[in-house]
Amino acid sequence: MTDASELPGRPDEAVREGPVTARSFRLLAPNPSPMTLDGTNTWILAEPGAAEAVVVDPGPADEAHLRRVAEAVEHAGRRVAVTLLTHGHADHSGGAARFAELTGGSPVRALDPRLRLGGEGLAAGDVVRVAGLEVEVVGTPGHTSDSLSFHLPADDALLTGDTVLGRGTTIIAHPDGRLGEYLDTLRGLRELAERTGLTAVLPGHGPTLRDPGGAIDYYLVHRAKRLAEVETAYQAGHRTAPEIVAHVYADVDRALWPAAELSVLAQLDYLREHGLV
Template sequence: MTSATDLPGRPREGAPGGPATARATCVLAPNPSAMTLDGTNTWIVAEPDSDLAVVIDPGPLDEAHLRAVVATAEAAGKRVALTLLSHGHPDHSDGAARFAELTGTPVRALDPALRLGGEGLGVGDVITTGGLELHVVPTPGHTADSLCFHLPADRALLSGDTILGRGTTVVAHPDGRLGDYLDSLRRLRALVVEEGVELVLPAHGPVLTDARGAIDYYLVHRAKRLAQVETAVESGHRTSGEVVAHVYADVDRSLWPAAELSVRAQLEYLGEHGLI
């Protein structure tokens, strides 16, 4: 994350937790930090009249949290039948193996190394567990294996770390690439417009009620930062550390290491396009 700026449509109630839509309920993991905001949002998604649920991002290896996810599903009359990962960062995936043991579910992910008894995930895949309709949307950029999930019935997008509920996300270079990330944002914007998506259910931070506004904000923010990095280089700031200190002076220093990953991705992008 590179900023604490509020995004368009951010609810006033602050930290997530509990039902967000008719089909999606959040269980907040107890891992707050500068990078994870309030903590990791583990999402339980299910049709209201079904007894089967899908869990997205079980989160860190925290026994109490993993059991709370199971208990929350059971309290709603649901049995967890499938686990999905938005990407492989530890705050999303470290608890997956233990969660699979607790629930007896397969774990599906884009990265084969993260799958546990389950298939991969890719373009065109639709999750139909318990009558659910959950579309898989590959969105590389934050990481190479990043995914979002479109929930048409609730006009919602489960965005992983591609879009956060507060601030902006890091392009985790070298695995994350800025060109891929910008393409992913444009792809999501088209999806939001064409499918009438209204809500963003992020993996960190509160729900956003203006999906299109949030994506437009991200695109403008990235363009501004890229121009600032280009100007910084032209002014003689050559290393990623020098550029961070110049361009991200308004950002809390605890976030500078993450910002430096994004700067490296920006420098790579500018070099590839012959701009520096």
């Protein structure tokens, strides 16, 4: 969900398909919308010259897109060794089962057991190794409870799914998503960016971010600002989520207000948990 127009470290306004880092290649699913921005980014990861690849978020159940991803891997002289899911929302995972069929039954790994196919699970701290490629699994709950990010240490890059977008900010998908967890996730990602020298965020939607630390700082400031606005609106008598959205999110496209209500509900839960409302 987008409720801000600017992020630091975003030099390219449009999403560009093709190589992004030495080990990542982006294809864009044809599902643009106010919620998905330009569409869902599907990522193909591989060590240069290797015969096997990892696919992250094959995208929605769109046959043409799934075939295009499978063909891109094949045309590069590779096969899909495994598919990884950042989380279970259908615009990221809806095509995973069909993609597995198209790629000879390749396994699908996810945190949520319901999304796994033919292989082991996936959890924070795991390292996925495929033909010389190393992908470190980072737990990033908050947007959803099953949200994961994937660190490519060789490229100083982080694939963030919907946790950090390439444009605007994301929703907290209440009741599964929780604001406290999301704030902890952002702080953890800020520490990761400093500790590892991240130079790129490869998001699930929108363009590449070339200032990861700046983008995460922006998210932290934005979330604090919205939380204060929600608290103020509640104290002023705006007690329901629709009332608070109309008051606080007046600068946001009204098409996004139903999604904004989810974030407001998550913020109200957080305020109640901390005795602030």
